[in-house]
Amino acid sequence: DIVDRNGNVLANSARRLEVVRNCITYIFDxxxxxxxxxxxxxxxxLKGRAARVCLTQELNLHVLQNRAVLDDQQFDYVVRMMNCTLQ
Structure with missing residues (x-):
């Protein structure tokens, strides 16, 4: 039924946002x-708008919390996510 389908869509969306948050945390850690x-x-x-917004918010939080200096691989991963977001 439609309620079940909407529930699944919301759960999938929440999972995608959680994956983005977790990845950013892993990068900065x-x-x-x-x-x-x-x-x-x-x-x-990141093909979805909500995940792109989530990425920018999470990156902003990490910048405000600690002015981390990223190594080459960390920087590469952040740039890959941002490039994907901008496409």
């Missing part, structure tokens, strides 16, 4: 193996 595992799902999620 330098847990790159975990981030690498999530990247394909993150790049798929």
């Amino acid at each position: 330098n847990k790159m193996l975990e981030a690498k595992k999530l990247m394909p799902a993150v790049l798929r999620a």
